[in-house]
Amino acid sequence: MSDTQEFNDRLQSVLRRVYGHNTVLQSANRLSGGASQETWLIALDAESGPSDLILRRAPPGAEQSMGSAAIGLENEAKVIRQAHQGAVPVPGVVHVLDEDDDMGSGFLMSRIQGETIARRILRDDKFATARDVLPEQCGRALAGIHAIDSAQVPVLKPSSGLDQLAYYENIYQSREVCRPIFDLAMVWLRENAPAPLPTVVVHGDFRLGNIMVDESGLAAVLDWELAHIGDPREDIGWMCTNSWRFGHSDKRLGGFGDLEPFLDAYAASGGVEIKPADIDWWDMLGSMKWGIMCMLMYESFRSGADPSVERAAIGRRVSETEMDLINLLERQRHA
């Protein structure tokens, strides 16, 4: 039996278990993702049930190769379910794969229609209204995420801003690269770390590209694999990091809006009161982190693990974050 046939047969069994005996799998198409994290679009013919679903899956044996910070798909499903209860817009998790399913780890979720490609969201006329309301919607959604009861998601690891600084500083220093701007940023970050806020459930990768947007705004918060326990300002600073403004650096919030309406909505929905200047340190941490991540992705080219031109090219994007870090450090000096 071919791998495809076996995959389809197993998926068919899972769908029957979830939606009843008359459910028929029509097609399963791989959308994207690396070797360890697959995303599939599932079309089905069900008497009572949806016509399509999304499957997020790590095939059997793939778990070990996942990034150390990733929480695993079963845990991701748990966090998404908690977020849903907190009225955060997320896809509905309809089934978490178990051993009986024999398909590896992962979960089936409802398919949400919308756009994830940042440049389209920022540029296309059809998202003009969405861009206007997105800051407030993101503020409310993030307040909902940060209100998740961490006791309900006991798997998440704590990671503070200083933990992350130490983690990335160690990666940088253990490699044969000399980029003094990173050293200057790391020294400044260590010496100017703000007092920590009470910890919350942090999404960990809250930015354009990981949220789905339709013409009326925020449709769903996706990609929860880096969720952890941390400082609420981390999520806000990450969305403000210039790398995630996709060329629209004048709009501090993700390239689409101002930070103030976001922070107002965040506080009005139960988040702590935060001023724009409180995000500066996290904004710089974000640029530093993304720069080191680019170095690591290039490293996978240099080592031969991923010989693609894409992996080589990303090494020449480290200088983007150097420029951002210098711009931010200059502003701090005049602050």
Next chain:
Amino acid sequence: MHNQPSVTELVQSVKNFVDQTAMPELTGRAAFHARVASNVLATILRDLESRDSNDAAELGRLQALLSDNGTSSIEKLNRDLRDAIRAGDLTIESDQLLDHLKKTAIAQLKVDQPGYSGLADALKE
């Protein structure tokens, strides 16, 4: 050593092939990688054109910043600079340090990603 066609001309010819012949024939992931490859070739062309003058300017700034007598390599001086920053001997309070790092970042980014928004911001200030 023969230099006709020059390295620049050879790279340009490959870029022409990728842009005009290969890319229109490709779809999906291969088309995406062809576009990345074309961008890489453009980076190489910019690097070939400006590396010598960028390195010379960076070396001159490093020598002045670290009071070097002109005998150390650019790699050695960059390691010395890194060590001085880590030791706290040079901080963001040093105008000369920030001026050097900013000029170096601008020169590098003009090669790597001349359309990057942070570069426009830096040149505006």
